[in-house]
Amino acid sequence: MKNLTINEEITRRSFVKGSTLAASGLMTGALGITSSAFAAGSDTLKLAVIGCGGRGTGAVRQALNADEGVKLVAMADAFKDRLDNCFSTLSEVFDKKRLAVKDDAKFTGFNAYKEAIDMADVVIIATPPGFRPEHFEYAVNQGKHIFAEKPMATDVPGIRRVLASAKKAKEKNLNVVVGLQRHYQHNYRELYKRLQNGEIGDIVSGQVYWNGAGVWVRKREAGQTELEYQMRNWYYFNWLCGDHILEQHIHNIDVANWFIGETPISAQGMGGREVRKGPDHGQIFDHHFVEFVYPSGAVISSQCRHIQGCMNRVSETFQGTKGSVYASGDGDGWMKRRDGSSIYQHDGSNDLTPYQIEHNEMFASIRKGGVISNAEYGANSTMTAILGRMATYSGKLITWEEAMTSQKVLVPPSSELSWNGKAPVSPDADGNYPVPVPGQFEVL
Amino acid sequence: MTVSYNTKGNLFWITFCIKIATIKHLIFMILRIIFATTIAFGFSIMPDDPFEAYSEDVPGVDLPIAFVPVTGGTFDMGSPDHEAGRKPDEGPVHKVTVDDFWMAKYEITWEQYESFVYRQIAKDKFAANERLQALGIDGVSGATPPYVEMSFGMGKDGYPAVNVTQYAAIMFCKWLSASTGKFYRIPTEAEWEYACRAGTNTMYSFGDDASLIDEYAVYKSNSNRKYAKIGTKKPNPWGLYDMHGNVAEWTMDQYSADTYKKSKKKNPWVKPDKLYPRVARGGAWNQEADQLRSAARLPSESKWKQRDPQLPKSRWWLTNAPFVGIRVIRPRVEPPAKEINEFWLNPIEDYGQ
Numbered sequence: 001m002k003n004l005t006i007n008e009e010i011t012r013r014s015f016v017k018g019s020t021l022a023a024s025g026l027m028t029g030a031l032g033i034t035s036s037a038f039a040a041g042s043d044t045l046k047l048a049v050i051g052c053g054g055r056g057t058g059a060v061r062q063a064l065n066a067d068e069g070v071k072l073v074a075m076a077d078a079f080k081d082r083l084d085n086c087f088s089t090l091s092e093v094f095d096k097k098r099l100a101v102k103d104d105a106k107f108t109g110f111n112a113y114k115e116a117i118d119m120a121d122v123v124i125i126a127t128p129p130g131f132r133p134e135h136f137e138y139a140v141n142q143g144k145h146i147f148a149e150k151p152m153a154t155d156v157p158g159i160r161r162v163l164a165s166a167k168k169a170k171e172k173n174l175n176v177v178v179g180l181q182r183h184y185q186h187n188y189r190e191l192y193k194r195l196q197n198g199e200i201g202d203i204v205s206g207q208v209y210w211n212g213a214g215v216w217v218r219k220r221e222a223g224q225t226e227l228e229y230q231m232r233n234w235y236y237f238n239w240l241c242g243d244h245i246l247e248q249h250i251h252n253i254d255v256a257n258w259f260i261g262e263t264p265i266s267a268q269g270m271g272g273r274e275v276r277k278g279p280d281h282g283q284i285f286d287h288h289f290v291e292f293v294y295p296s297g298a299v300i301s302s303q304c305r306h307i308q309g310c311m312n313r314v315s316e317t318f319q320g321t322k323g324s325v326y327a328s329g330d331g332d333g334w335m336k337r338r339d340g341s342s343i344y345q346h347d348g349s350n351d352l353t354p355y356q357i358e359h360n361e362m363f364a365s366i367r368k369g370g371v372i373s374n375a376e377y378g379a380n381s382t383m384t385a386i387l388g389r390m391a392t393y394s395g396k397l398i399t400w401e402e403a404m405t406s407q408k409v410l411v412p413p414s415s416e417l418s419w420n421g422k423a424p425v426s427p428d429a430d431g432n433y434p435v436p437v438p439g440q441f442e443v444l
Numbered sequence: 445m446t447v448s449y450n451t452k453g454n455l456f457w458i459t460f461c462i463k464i465a466t467i468k469h470l471i472f473m474i475l476r477i478i479f480a481t482t483i484a485f486g487f488s489i490m491p492d493d494p495f496e497a498y499s500e501d502v503p504g505v506d507l508p509i510a511f512v513p514v515t516g517g518t519f520d521m522g523s524p525d526h527e528a529g530r531k532p533d534e535g536p537v538h539k540v541t542v543d544d545f546w547m548a549k550y551e552i553t554w555e556q557y558e559s560f561v562y563r564q565i566a567k568d569k570f571a572a573n574e575r576l577q578a579l580g581i582d583g584v585s586g587a588t589p590p591y592v593e594m595s596f597g598m599g600k601d602g603y604p605a606v607n608v609t610q611y612a613a614i615m616f617c618k619w620l621s622a623s624t625g626k627f628y629r630i631p632t633e634a635e636w637e638y639a640c641r642a643g644t645n646t647m648y649s650f651g652d653d654a655s656l657i658d659e660y661a662v663y664k665s666n667s668n669r670k671y672a673k674i675g676t677k678k679p680n681p682w683g684l685y686d687m688h689g690n691v692a693e694w695t696m697d698q699y700s701a702d703t704y705k706k707s708k709k710k711n712p713w714v715k716p717d718k719l720y721p722r723v724a725r726g727g728a729w730n731q732e733a734d735q736l737r738s739a740a741r742l743p744s745e746s747k748w749k750q751r752d753p754q755l756p757k758s759r760w761w762l763t764n765a766p767f768v769g770i771r772v773i774r775p776r777v778e779p780p781a782k783e784i785n786e787f788w789l790n791p792i793e794d795y796g797q
Contacts, residue, residue, distance in 0.1 A: 057755040061795075092793070330597075353753075354751075
């Protein structure tokens with residue numbers, strides 16, 4: 001039955017209309033079918049972008065750079081001004097042949113994503129993380145190839161939804177690339193290969209960091225409803241962002257999972273708001289410190305901080321039984337023996353940006369009928385960061401198993417959101433938002 | 445600060461000159477009167493700050509910038525054909541004259557730069573309105589905080605700021621100018637090379653013996669793959685630290701390989717109208733010794749923002765240039781507002797490649 005459904009979809013979407021197919025491509029084989037092969041260059045791949053901020057705009061650019069046959073056909077954003085900005089920015093770079101978005105294919109509002117996704121073969125999802133499960137699930141159900149920014153959810157019910165969709169995407173042979181771009185970065189790939197070769201033995205411990213000074217803050221403006229304000233300043237609201245331990249530090253936590261080859265069994269930690277205490281910074285902590293324990297016994301210390309004037313570090317270090325490894329998103333990376341001698345030193349100064357590589361590989365895979373499936377590890381790394389957040393918010397030791405049963409829903413369905421309706425969190429009389437207090441806050 | 449004019453001084457000079465009226469003094473007196481007239485008509489303003497070393501407070505942080513006076517003069521800009529490691533864009537050698545300026549002894553540090561990025565300085569803390577007008581300042585754009593950590597783990601306390609765009613470097617100067625009432629900017633390429641050479645014509649300001657470079661510069665062979673704190677090596681003859689190496693320093697100029705074929709003789713400046721390439725100077729911790737030579741020019745490239753995933757790319761931050769930073773100067777004679785305004789470059793959106 002499953003195969004039949006997909007076959008029908010393919011026919012309906014005219015994937016192969018009059019094109020020469022790569023031999024390895026679309027033909028249904030004994031094991032089922034590959035969903036979609038597009039002959040290089042000769043077929044147009046229709047692209048939609050959901051979430052038209054700076055990152056979504058950048059991702060469209062990378063997609064259009066990756067493959068000459070890609071055309072942007074639809075756009076969606078909660079806000080019209082963001083969408084218009086995105087389109088005018090892209091117009092500086094691409095002509096109308098590549099930006100084939102008619103005015104009636106520019107959709108705004110909370111439910112805009114559906115119409116845009118319906119029009120495309122490939123979808124970029126770059127909305128705030130809270131919406132990811134709903135948008136991702138819809139795109140998978142519609143049989144689209146997907147580039148989804150990290151993280152994949154902000155709450156556990158969202159994780160379960162993404163994991164279910166990830167499974168479905170695999171069954172449908174959809175390509176899903178998740179914007180954990182370290183997986184597409186040369187220094188990480190080289191070090192991972194060497195780890196697999198056993199060059200520093202098994203990882204027993206590690207330290208992963210995103211200690212920086214913080215990111216943008218958007219001020220409340222006159223005339224905004226509470227929900228609009230939260231959507232504009234989304235970084236500081238947990239239903240949308242999930243706290244910086246998730247939105248940002250996920251990159252480093254993800255490397256721990258990837259390099260160790262496991263997900264943690266438990267986490268405990270501490271955190272709070274020491275400097276950023278006002279309403280402008282909504283609900284999120286400004287620092288977290290978590291110990292993750294892995295099934296193999298490896299222990300990872302995770303630090304993330306958004307405080308100015310403190311030590312800055314964004315990198316991952318791991319100790320193995322025979323040596324250590326260091327990597328950073330800035331392209332640096334090394335591997336050393338226990339006596340300090342060098343095994344490998346990476347020079348990343350001429351490496352192609354991983355943000356481009358992830359799109360190059362996704363479109364190449366779509367063209368040849370391959371399948372990239374990043375959604376599961378994307379969801380697991382998202383869950384690991386959420387587990388860390390549960391530990392710092394509660395001050396308690398939380399196991400992966402119990403965390404996965406959490407029924408706490410942070411994000412309402414889009415269909416229940418409206419600009420004048422109630423926002424998922426409300427400020428008190430002084431304008432302050434509820435902030436978790438360790439020892440008191442219930443996370444499960 | 446308030447500007448007071450040198451009226452008293454001029455009167456003194458006039459009386460003095462009449463008293464001992466030799467021809468030489470007469471000529472000097474006449475020149476002096478012409479200068480005073482120029483001031484009176486507002487063509488030029490000379491604050492009465494003595495031309496000597498001083499420290500300027502950076503708002504919001506207790507780390508003043510130390511300045512030394514650089515007396516202007518004429519020098520041979522560029523490098524001769526026979527200089528080892530020389531590139532064609534360094535020629536032809538040509539005579540250039542630059543005016544007096546003060547130059548910061550050190551590269552701008554992260555703490556100083558981040559005061560601009562993160563600390564909101566109340567408008568009433570800026571210099572008086574008439575000063576702002578004289579400096580051509582009607583507003584200062586604030587840098588956006590970066591998403592990623594921009595020191596790349598190399599350290600911030602006492603270390604030079606890097607990964608800043610030329611626009612950001614200029615806006616830092618504009619902010620400093622608005623706060624202090626004095627005209628600060630980054631040097632022109634000519635001013636930079638004049639100050640770096642410090643009267644020398646050799647490959648480096650310490651001579652032609654590259655084997656001495658360890659004493660004077662942080663570069664590829666001794667940097668251990670990172671920048672050093674400011675001022676860890678010996679200064680050049682005029683007391684400027686890290687002109688060779690540590691981090692390259694932004695200049696005001698557009699780069700072209702044939703700049704010197706058509707250079708102006710006095711205070712040359714190629715005003716940029718394209719985003720790339722612009723000139724950085726001095727070489728950096730990740731470069732070889734020959735790239736640290738006094739005449740070596742480093743053109744900026746679009747790939748200095750390669751890892752910026754957004755569109756348009758940041759006006760403020762480079763993602764792939766942990767080797768480019770800021771040094772500040774202050775012209776001794778403050779030009780009129782119209783001229784100053786030329787230096788406050790407008791941003792150009794970066795759509796990458």
